[in-house]
Amino acid sequence: MTVRELIQQARIDRVEAEILLADVLGVERAWLFAHGEDPVAEPALNLFTDHANARRDGEPLAYLLGYRDFRSLRLGVNRHVLIPRRETEHLVEWAIECIDTGAKRVLDLGTGSGAIALACKVERPDAMLTAIDCIVEALACAKANARSLGVQVEWLESHWFEQLGVAQWDLVVSNPPYISASDAHLQQGDLPAEPDSALVGGQTGLESIEHIVEHTPDHLVPGGWLLLEHGFDQADAVIACMQDRGFQHICSRRDWSGQPRMTGGQWQP
Ligand SMILES: C[S@@+](CC[C@H](N)C(=O)[O-])C[C@H]1O[C@@H](n2cnc3c(N)ncnc32)[C@H](O)[C@@H]1O
Structure with missing residues (x-):
C-alpha cells in the first residue's frame, strides 16, 4: 500500500x-x-x-501520538491526564503577567501533564513553581515532562491543599475539573477517553472551584492572586463565589473564541 x-x-x-x-x-x-x-x-x-x-x-489523537503541543512545549500525555487545551494557554498568559509584576512563588493546583506549571517555569525561569495533583500517575507524567524539558518544579501529591500545611504563595493558578457530572458534553469528542478526575466538578460542575476559592486565602500572601479557568457559562457563578469569599479586583477574561473562560481575584485581607 x-x-x-x-x-x-x-x-x-x-x-x-x-x-x-x-x-x-x-x-x-x-x-x-x-x-x-x-x-x-x-x-x-x-x-x-x-x-x-x-x-x-474515539481514542484522542494526542493519546495516540503520546504528546500535545502547548505554548512552546511538546508535552507527553497519557490516559491519566487531561489533554492540554488552547484555552489554558490564555490562563498561562495571565499567570505570566502576574509573575512579571512580582508574583514569583506560584502554585499550580491540579497540574495534570504539568502544562501550566511547566509553561510558567520555561517562560519565566525566575519563578518558583509548586504543582500538585491527587492522581499519582498524572504527577509521574508531569515529572517526566519536567525531566525532558530540564526544568525544576516542586511536585506534590495532594488532595487540593491537604498536604500543603501553612505554606503560602504569591499566585495560585488552577484549571480544575469544572464539568457537571450530568453534562452531555462528557459523551462528546475526546472527553469520553479523558479521566473523569480531570473533568468532573461534581453535580453542579462548580464543586472543585468552590473548594479552591474557599481555601486559597489560607495559602496566599496579602495582595496575592487566584486565577481560575472555568466553563464558558460559569463566569458569573465564579465571580459571585470569589466575591462572597472576600476577593477583590475580580475580573474575567475571554479566550480566543470570545468566551469568558477564566476569572481571577486578589486577596487583600
Ligand atoms: C482539568 S485537569 C487540568 C490539568 C492541567 N492543569 C491542564 O490545564 O491541562 C484537572 C486536574 O485536577 C486534578 N484533580 C482533580 N481533583 C483533584 C483534587 N481533589 N486534588 C488535586 N488535584 C485534583 C486532576 O487529576 C487533573 O489533573
Missing part, C-alpha cells in the same frame, strides 16, 4: 491521518506530499492501521 492509499483509506479526518502516518514513519507531515507513491511496509503499515482504527473508535 502506498502513502497516498493509506491516507485515503484510513476513514478518519485526512489531516489527522497525515499526522498519524508522519508520526509512525518518523517524518515531517510535509514529506508525505512528496512521497505519495512510496510503499509503506511493515511494521509501520500495521501500526498506522491500528492507530486509525483506534481513532475511529
Whole structure:
C-alpha cells in the first residue's frame, strides 16, 4: 500500500491521518506530499492501521501520538491526564503577567501533564513553581515532562491543599475539573477517553472551584492572586463565589473564541 492509499483509506479526518502516518514513519507531515507513491511496509503499515482504527473508535489523537503541543512545549500525555487545551494557554498568559509584576512563588493546583506549571517555569525561569495533583500517575507524567524539558518544579501529591500545611504563595493558578457530572458534553469528542478526575466538578460542575476559592486565602500572601479557568457559562457563578469569599479586583477574561473562560481575584485581607 502506498502513502497516498493509506491516507485515503484510513476513514478518519485526512489531516489527522497525515499526522498519524508522519508520526509512525518518523517524518515531517510535509514529506508525505512528496512521497505519495512510496510503499509503506511493515511494521509501520500495521501500526498506522491500528492507530486509525483506534481513532475511529474515539481514542484522542494526542493519546495516540503520546504528546500535545502547548505554548512552546511538546508535552507527553497519557490516559491519566487531561489533554492540554488552547484555552489554558490564555490562563498561562495571565499567570505570566502576574509573575512579571512580582508574583514569583506560584502554585499550580491540579497540574495534570504539568502544562501550566511547566509553561510558567520555561517562560519565566525566575519563578518558583509548586504543582500538585491527587492522581499519582498524572504527577509521574508531569515529572517526566519536567525531566525532558530540564526544568525544576516542586511536585506534590495532594488532595487540593491537604498536604500543603501553612505554606503560602504569591499566585495560585488552577484549571480544575469544572464539568457537571450530568453534562452531555462528557459523551462528546475526546472527553469520553479523558479521566473523569480531570473533568468532573461534581453535580453542579462548580464543586472543585468552590473548594479552591474557599481555601486559597489560607495559602496566599496579602495582595496575592487566584486565577481560575472555568466553563464558558460559569463566569458569573465564579465571580459571585470569589466575591462572597472576600476577593477583590475580580475580573474575567475571554479566550480566543470570545468566551469568558477564566476569572481571577486578589486577596487583600
Ligand atoms: C482539568 S485537569 C487540568 C490539568 C492541567 N492543569 C491542564 O490545564 O491541562 C484537572 C486536574 O485536577 C486534578 N484533580 C482533580 N481533583 C483533584 C483534587 N481533589 N486534588 C488535586 N488535584 C485534583 C486532576 O487529576 C487533573 O489533573
